[in-house]
Amino acid sequence: MRHKIQQMQIHNLLDTTAKEGILEIYQIEIPKIEFQETRKDFDGDITIVVFPLLKFIKGNPFEIATKLGEYLKENNTLVESFNVVKGFLNLVIADHYFVNSFNKIYHTHNYGFETPKQDEKSVMVEYSSPNTNKPLHLGHIRNNLLGYAVAEIIAASGKKVYKTQIINDRGIHICKSMLAWQKFGNGETPESTGLKGDKLVGNYYVKFDQEYKAQITALINNGKTEEEAKKQAPILLEAQKMLLQWEAGNEEVIALWKKMNQWVYDGFNQSYKELGVNFDTNYYESNTYLLGKDVVADGLSKGVFYKKEDGSVWIDLTEEGLDEKIVLRADGTAVYMTQDIGTAIQRIKDFPDIGGMVYTVGNEQDYHFKVLFLILKKLGFSWAENLYHLSYGMVDLPSGKMKSREGTVVDADDLMVEMTNTAREISQELGKLDGYSNEEKEKLYKTIGLGALKYYILKVDPKKRILFDPKESIDFNGNTGPFIQYTYARIQSIIRKADFDIENTIANYTLHPKEKDVIKQLQNFPFVVQNAAKNFSPALIANYTYELVKDYNSFYQTVPILGVHDKNQKIFRTQLSKKVSSVIKSAFSLLGIEVPNRM
RNA sequence: GGCCCCGUGGCGCAACUGAAUAGCGCAUCAGAUUUCGGCUCUGAGGGUUGCAGGUUUGAAUCCUGCCGGGGUCACCA
Missing domain, CATH: 1.10.730.10 (Isoleucyl-tRNA Synthetase; Domain 1)
Structure with missing residues (x-):
């Protein structure tokens, strides 16, 4: 199959003549002529596919093509000669057309790129979106390359683009690294060890996990069940306590959190620089995880959401062929979805010229984004029509799936x-x-x-x-x-x-x-x-x-x-x-x- | 099990809105080159596009069912 031609110049130059030809020969008005590039094994430059015309003109394709070819040759100076194979009319276009075209192309700076148009809405492209407890791996590379490239391509097509990432900088996983560093770190820093900051922090995340596992084993040996042991390991309880302290704004914990996160950001920035990607703006979950609650309240009053007896808030998407989905916990705390709703709305507030967003996230979240986009549409946001989940498949290694736990991650x-x-x-x-x-x-x-x-x-x-x-x-x-x-x-x-x-x-x-x-x-x-x-x-x-x-x-x-x-x-x-x-x-x-x- | 994605020569991929003999690279084989960079070019062999139906003048592409691989169905993110 050859490429169809959508807007190529030759197409525009021949379209009118071809339609006039059909009108003159058959007295029939044709809405659309289909052009495609001529296959290399045939003689010609551009081809008109006659088959679709059969709906309007009764007759044999070969004959129609021949008559149309004769008409075009006589009435359009671009057409030098033609030949017909089955229902395909192959046209040979004059050299001077290509020479002129090349001369124009040659003198066009930034040929192929459009400058941002005033009337076009901007697009925000989100990609990378790392966790701050682990260094970047091969999966992030695919994500970064895709997100960056799509952003550049959209920009070249004539729209203003904002590149952004959302950094997952809060939660129990961060506390785990912090705790392990406190306990076993002896005041190590990226400077003192010569390690990149993200690597250093990542090491302590691993350290936590080792200690946690050791404690579980010890508890099991003392007669606990595995389930009990997993819940009762002291180091886990400490991490949970630390998360509560963080949420309460404990100064010491916050200071440590800021310090270690900064190490990670410095490390990430170095990796981004090596990879050649960049961002216009960053979002942090620590700032956005509470957003969206107001929106949920609002949507509740509009009837988009409903409340269950326990106080949790849900949306019913069964009519759309999906399930019911929770948007706020019974205790009033936010879930992932709440946060994403809030962040999306926040972005539009921050950059009012945005008319759409692209989320570069792995395909294991296909369902999440389907639901997210649907919710935003139901809430009535006009820009919700222009959301795109740039979903990509996993990067596998020959040895098996890439999972950090299995130690098969490519850094x-x-x-x-x-x-x-x-x-x-x-x-x-x-x-x-x-x-x-x-x-x-x-x-x-x-x-x-x-x-x-x-x-x-x-x-x-x-x-x-x-x-x-x-x-x-x-x-x-x-x-x-x-x-x-x-x-x-x-x-x-x-x-x-x-x-x-x-x-x-x-x-x-x-x-x-x-x-x-x-x-x-x-x-x-x-x-x-x-x-x-x-x-x-x-x-x-x-x-x-x-x-x-x-x-x-x-x-x-x-x-x-x-x-x-x-x-x-x-x-x-x-x-x-x-x-x-x-x-x-x-x-x-x-x-x-x-x-x-x-x- | 429900839903979503993928399945194309030995391997890796392409085919935008259905269109001519399903393209390309790697690998294999056979050639080219006095000259601009031999990391190049030309050619050959290799396919029932997972299977079975259907729609259509025409299906890798659309529809239905099945098979195989993956994902997802958390008050995790």
Whole structure:
């Protein structure tokens, strides 16, 4: 199946003529003509699919296509010739159209990107959303890459975007780390140990768990049941006490909480910087966990929610095919849902220009977000129509599921280092890095290593699970980030060697088929960006870039560029190369991937 | 069990709103290259798109049922 063409320029230029043709030949008005790119194994540039017209015109498809082809050839100068295969009318478009189109593209800065429009509402994209008791792992990497890329893509499509994360900085899990540090930490700090703050705090979370388990075992040996032991372990009781103290605003506990959280944030920020992601604003659960209660009260009076005898508040979604869902506990305290309702509303208050939100959260929360969005709609918020759960599948390891308890977690920082090391090994064998300082080389290895990782994860449909083998799954050949980076670097090399003025505009030019292929691919870029934004899909950008690179490499292999005698050809081909490289760079920037000038 | 997601050559993936002979990479085999970076290019073999029905001029795509994998059905987050 070929790509349908939604708004391509040729389509617009032919649409009217085609409709007029049908009107003249058959006296029938057709609402829509369907265009698609011509398959490469047929002759032509654009194809009209005749089958849908059969609903309006009785007749045989071949005949209709032929008549329409004749009409188009006579009445539209763009159409040079045509051929008909079954119900497909393949049109050959004149070179001058593609040459003019390329010249426009060549001189368009930020080609494919829209500047934010005044009348478009902004979008808030939430991603990452870590817990402060554990370092970032492979799952967070997928989350971060997806969220960041989607935010960039939406921005490029012409909407203002706010990137945010909600940091889960409160609750019993935080108290566990704090308690363990108090008991066993001997005043250790990130400075004194040289550890990243998130790693240090994570270690104490693990320490708590070890101690907790030891105490359970001891209690069981003293005759308690397992259930009793789990509830009565002294260290757990202490942690619970600490949570109460935190909620009561105990100064000492709050001070410790602030100190340790700051360590974690410093550590996270370092990881984010390495990964190349950022946020415009942060939300903290400690500030938002009480929000939403007022909304629940309000919704109760409106009849959206109802109260059970014990005082808990629920919403009945059975009519929508879902269950009943609690939104406030009997004791009046908030649940996860309460908080998410409150946070969503708070965000709109904070940024009134927002018209929609994207939540980048794993697919185990599909149900939660379905319910959340439904509740917000029932509460009558207009923006609730524009909420999207960017749901993604789990990242599995060959050894099994990624669960921190099982000790099979791939740490985000370690993985990035590993990728950089792999890139270093390969580049030292093959690179053309004469004259690069060590610092420049290290930066390059990072660019390549992270490029491989990011591309590998982003090219896959977010819904699908990824099986990730850190040792073997990153390839540097085929459909990979480094392959595309290599093409970019090679083009830069050509531009460096071009010892003539490449900025002359070439107007009259006969295209080589490979040149035409590349131009057609370049023409698609703006529509791919729009489509990727509409579908929240970085994979569309990744796969487009690969297609472009393949077409370019085929061109590169088939015709000489700098070595060609004709001056116009030399200039045109260099310009074509240059624009391809700039589109690669733009597309990769949407994925958060950098491109090197050499590698 | 109810609901949700996934299932495409040996492996990893693509196919936007149903459209031509289901594309691509890895791996395998056979070739190309006096020259711009051989991490390139050209070609071959390899498929009943999990199974069975249905709708349609036309189905990987839509509908129904089943099979397999995962998730979820907490007054956890």
